[in-house]
Amino acid sequence: MIDLIIDRATVLTMEDCVGYLNDASIGINDGKIIFIAEQNEDISNKYKAKEYISGKDKLIMPGLIDAHMHTEISIFRGLAQDLNNWMEIGLWPFSQHLDPKAAEAAIRLNIMEAVKKGTTTIGDFGSEIDLIANTCQNFRVRGVIAKTINEIDKENPVEPGQLYNFNYKKGKRELESALNIIEKYKGDDLLDFNLGPQALDMVSLDLLKEIYKQAKNFGLQIHMHVAQGDREDWQIKKRYGDRTIPFLDKNDLLGPELRAVHLTEATPEETRLLAESGAALTICSGSIGIIDGLVPPLLEFLEVSDRISLGSDQAPGNNCNNMFNEIKLTSLFNKIKRSDPTTLNAGRVLQFATSKAAESLNISDKVGSIAPGKEADLLFIDLKSPALTPVINSPLRNIVSNLVYSASGEEVESVMISGEFIVKDNKFLPADEDEIINDANQEAKRLMAKVDRDWLQDKSPLFKLQEKGYL
Ligand SMILES: [Zn+2]
Structure with missing residues (x-):
């Protein structure tokens, strides 16, 4: 029994160029990728998992x-x-x-x-x-x-x-x-x-x-x-x-x-x-x-x-x-x-x-592609996002081009690192997002009080742009 199977997803393994697979499942155990199998391979007899996640309308690719x-x-x-x-x-x-x-x-x-x-x-x-x-x-x-x-x-x-x-x-x-x-x-x-x-x-x-x-x-x-x-x-x-x-x-x-x-x-x-x-x-x-x-x-x-x-x-x-x-x-x-x-x-x-x-970065033994033995650092991308729609597979595939020229990162729905969800359904799990944002705003405000305003007024072209109404 392994930890997780992502079932029937579109996958870019990033092995051999982008490594596009139309309908593949990925097995994960103990934070690592155990297998990647296309549907013509029978994996259901070989592996059972504690949890299954449907890959429908998802693109899975390396983080x-x-x-x-x-x-x-x-x-x-x-x-x-x-x-x-x-x-x-x-x-x-x-x-x-x-x-x-x-x-x-x-x-x-x-x-x-x-x-x-x-x-x-x-x-x-x-x-x-x-x-x-x-x-x-x-x-x-x-x-x-x-x-x-x-x-x-x-x-x-x-x-x-x-x-x-x-x-x-x-x-x-x-x-x-x-x-x-x-x-x-x-x-x-x-x-x-x-x-x-x-x-x-x-x-x-x-x-x-x-x-x-x-x-x-x-x-x-x-x-x-x-x-x-x-x-x-x-x-x-x-x-x-x-x-x-x-x-x-x-x-x-x-x-x-x-x-x-x-x-x-x-x-x-x-x-x-x-x-x-x-x-x-x-x-x-x-x-x-x-x-x-x-x-x-x-x-x-x-x-x-x-x-x-x-x-x-x-x-x-x-x-x-x-x-x-x-x-x-x-x-x-x-x-x-x-x-x-x-x-x-x-x-x-x-x-x-x-x-x-x-x-x-000398870390290709661990990450960079989806392959057995590597860490499960994976992105779950929503193929139903407007910027990735329509998904066309034949006669020409458009997923990679849309990912590169159209996506903004908003399409990343969930993020897994070493088999653990860090972002799930757009929610950052390790800490309170509002607290991080409020803290950053507060600290920025505290530091700005120390900045030499007269120097900026005298030397900074941005200050002049602001005075002219461009900022
Ligand atoms: Zn630098």
Whole structure:
């Protein structure tokens, strides 16, 4: 007797491209997928289950992997877009006031938002990783978590246009703290960790080499922002007389252990160099589109390697953490970039949020597709949603295209992680939704009282837009 059979559903296994099955049943026991069988196979003699769920009008597919998020700053959602200098002018006036209490409210809000829209693996990158890991544990949500490690000395700030002051001891402390927290959660099946040097311009070469050494010791992936903007470009040129990717290459820091995020400013040649090293790439189309007005060089990377995943990045300027948005924008932006509608077809881009993402994050033994032995991280999608109607199976199927180009995440009715429902019939089960929302609103209000209004009035283009009536 097994725990559960999902009976006669439409399934995308995401094995062998999308792995479409018209009428299939999925057996789950002890949180894992036991079998997937089409109706011409007789499973009723072989398996009995404690519970049966009808798959009628449901699409079952693997949970989505959001490979790069900053959940703790979702408290600043929508405060930094439509401007230049996103970090200095957009984010920092607000984020300098973030404290653990507000961070926790933000983490809870953002994870709930993501999961309700179909994300089952939270690829978080933040400073409060104990809170992130704890929230994932409490919500029973899968996490691949990296603690931000940087050496920028907050005691000795610099003016824009100067090299950052590094404090090696601070960076070393952050690395040690990351390793301690990883040790603390060791053995938790839902949690994996990366090491997260923030970016090449924010850590010294010595510390970066130390981080790579520790990553190798503990078998951890390096999750790092790479070539992420003109600010980094300027710092690397000034400090080393070089560019990020060639400099990493010269120092033996490009390789399969690295998962690079963004590549906003990378040239096609640099992108190919990164791909040839075996490194993985995470692309955040929505975020980089909004904060930089650019389309990162994903297509050049794909000429060499398909170690690709997608990330929703951060809510101050994206402004949502919704993988359906990322999947659609990634396909669309790259079609537009190449003036070619055949670029990144729907099934291909869906792989970047499921099977290919799992391979890139080194978690494909557990998730990314529906196959016996893998964790039951599954989405139950309502095929009777207006955005997915009509469902056509012959002579041409339309489910995958509608999922990618029409769905918004609202169609995700239930979400299962390791065989357990986290969202059931659109209701988030691990915590009170209203409480999470109210808490986030309250914490945001508390932080906003600390923000320097005069500075904003003087410096922020958004403040001026607001005065003109555009906000
Ligand atoms: Zn980021």
